[in-house]
Amino acid sequence: MNDDVQRLPVVTDQDVVRVRQLVRTVAVAVKLSLVDQTKLVTAASELARNTLVYGGGGEAEVSRVHNDRRAGIRIVFADQGPGIADLDLALTDGYTTGGGLGLGLSGARRLVDEFEIETEPGKGTTITVVKWCR
Amino acid sequence: MPLSPDEASRFAVLLESNAESLAARWSELAGAGLRGRLSGAELLRQTRDLRTAFQQALAAGAADVNDEAAAELRAQLSELSSNRARQGFSATETAISVFALKEATLQVLGDADDAATLRDYVAFSAFVDRAALFTFDSYVRVREALISDQAEQLLELSTPVVKLWEGVVAVPLVGTLDSARAQVVMERLLQTLVDTGSPYAIIDITGVPAVDTQVAQHILKTVVAARLMGADCIISGIRPQIAQTIVALGIEFGDIATKASLADALRYVLGKTGKRPVR
Ligand SMILES: Nc1ncnc2c1ncn2[C@@H]1O[C@H](COP(=O)(O)OP(=O)(O)OP(=O)(O)O)[C@@H](O)[C@H]1O
Ligand SMILES: [Mg+2]
Numbered sequence: 001m002n003d004d005v006q007r008l009p010v011v012t013d014q015d016v017v018r019v020r021q022l023v024r025t026v027a028v029a030v031k032l033s034l035v036d037q038t039k040l041v042t043a044a045s046e047l048a049r050n051t052l053v054y055g056g057g058g059e060a061e062v063s064r065v066h067n068d069r070r071a072g073i074r075i076v077f078a079d080q081g082p083g084i085a086d087l088d089l090a091l092t093d094g095y096t097t098g099g100g101l102g103l104g105l106s107g108a109r110r111l112v113d114e115f116e117i118e119t120e121p122g123k124g125t126t127i128t129v130v131k132w133c134r
Numbered sequence: 135m136p137l138s139p140d141e142a143s144r145f146a147v148l149l150e151s152n153a154e155s156l157a158a159r160w161s162e163l164a165g166a167g168l169r170g171r172l173s174g175a176e177l178l179r180q181t182r183d184l185r186t187a188f189q190q191a192l193a194a195g196a197a198d199v200n201d202e203a204a205a206e207l208r209a210q211l212s213e214l215s216s217n218r219a220r221q222g223f224s225a226t227e228t229a230i231s232v233f234a235l236k237e238a239t240l241q242v243l244g245d246a247d248d249a250a251t252l253r254d255y256v257a258f259s260a261f262v263d264r265a266a267l268f269t270f271d272s273y274v275r276v277r278e279a280l281i282s283d284q285a286e287q288l289l290e291l292s293t294p295v296v297k298l299w300e301g302v303v304a305v306p307l308v309g310t311l312d313s314a315r316a317q318v319v320m321e322r323l324l325q326t327l328v329d330t331g332s333p334y335a336i337i338d339i340t341g342v343p344a345v346d347t348q349v350a351q352h353i354l355k356t357v358v359a360a361r362l363m364g365a366d367c368i369i370s371g372i373r374p375q376i377a378q379t380i381v382a383l384g385i386e387f388g389d390i391a392t393k394a395s396l397a398d399a400l401r402y403v404l405g406k407t408g409k410r411p412v413r
Binding site for chain 2: 013017020024034035037038039041042045046049093100101103104106107108110111
C-alpha cells in the first residue's frame with residue numbers, strides 16, 4: 001500500500017538537487033532518524049546523478065510506503081539509457097566508466113534497506129530503493 | 135482557435151479605425167493594475183506601439199501569435215516582458231497589460247450586439263489571450279535568466295576564503311557543492327594559498343547537507359591540488375550523520391586529517407606549527 005507518489009524529472013543538474021530536496025522533505029515527514037535521512041538523501045543523490053549522467057536522463061518517483069509494522073520511503077529511478085551490461089562489475093567498489101570514484105551504485109546499495117536493479121542493454125535501467133523507519 | 139483570414143482583417147480594421155481611442159482606453163486599463171509604478175506617458179507609448187504591432191500582424195494575415203506574420207508582434211511582447219521583469223512587475227501584472235486590450239476592444243465595439251459582432255469579439259479575444267500567454271511565458275523565461283545570473287553572482291559571494299590565522303586559511307562550504315561551485319572554491323582556495331603563502335588550509339563542511347561521491351571527489355581533488363602547491367589540507371565540520379554516511383558509501387579520505395569542528399582543526403594546525411592560540 002502506498003500514497004503520496006511524487007514524480008520529478010531528472011534531466012539537469014538542478015533536477016538532481018530537487019530530487020535530493022524532495023527526498024529530504026519526505027524523509028523528515030516519515031520521521032526517519034537524522035542519520036537515515038542523510039543516508040537516504042545521499043543514496044538518492046548518487047542514483048539520480050547516475051540516471052542523469054549514464055542513463056541520459058530519466059525520472060525519479062518518491063513515495064511513502066507502509067507495511068504492517070513500519071513506514072518508509074521508496075524511490076524509483078528510471079531511465080531509457082544504454083542499460084548496464086555487467087551488473088556485478090558496475091556494483092564493484094571503484095568501478096567507473098565516467099572518471100568518478102565508482103562508489104555511487106555500490107555505496108547507495110549499502111545506504112538503503114532494499115535495493116533492486118532491473119536493467120537491459122539498450123532498453124534502460126530502473127533502480128528501486130526502500131528505506132524503513134527503525 | 136486561429137483566426138480566419140476574414141476575422142484577422144476585420145480585427146486589423148477595428149484596431150486601425152479606432153487607433154487613438156483604443157490605445158488611450160487600453161493604457162488606462164493596463165495602468166489601473168500597475169498603480170502608478172509606470173508613468174502614464176510611458177504606458178501610453180507602450181500601448182500605442184503594441185497596438186500598431188497587433189494591427190500590422192493581423193493585416194498581414196496572422197491567424198495566431200505564433201505565425202510568421204506576427205514575428206514583430208512577438209518581438210514587441212518579448213520586449214515588454216523583459217522590461218517589466220527587470221522593473222520588478224509580476225508575471226500577472228505583465229500579462230494583464232496585454233489582456234486589457236480585450237476590454238478596450240469591447241468598448242470600441244460599442245453597443246453593437248448582433249451575433250456577427252459577438253462572434254468576432256470571441257475570436258479576437260482568443261487571439262489576445264494567446265498573445266498574453268506568450269507574454270507570460272516570455273516573462274518567465276526572462277525571470278529565470280535573471281535568477282540564474284544572480285545565482286552566479288551569489289556563487290562568487292558565497293565561497294569566501296578567509297585567512298584564519300597566520301599561515302592558516304579556511305574555506306567554509308555552505309549548501310550544495312555542485313561542479314560549478316566546486317570549481318570556484320578550488321580556484322579561490324589555491325589563489326589564496328599563493329597570495330598568503332599559507333602552509334595550511336582548512337576546508338569546513340559543516341554547512342554541506344550531504345556528502346556524496348561528487349562532493350567527495352571535488353574535495354579530494356582540491357586537497358591534491360593544494361598539496362602540489364605545498365599546502366596541507368584539513369577537513370573539518372564532519373557531523374556524525376555525515377561521517378556514518380561517508381563510511382557506508384565507502385569513501386576514504388586516506389591520510390587527509392579530518393576534524394569534527396573548525397576549532398578542532400585550528401587547534402590541530404597550531405599544535406603542529408608550535409604556535410598556541412592566544413586566549
Ligand atoms: N543508470 C545507469 N545506466 C547505465 N550505466 C550506469 C547507470 N548507473 C551506473 N552505471 C554504470 O555503472 C558504473 C558505476 O556506477 P557508480 O555510480 O558506482 O560510479 P560512477 O558514477 O562512475 O562514480 P561515482 O558515482 O562514484 O561518482 C558507472 O560508471 C556506469 O558505467
Ligand atoms: Mg555514480
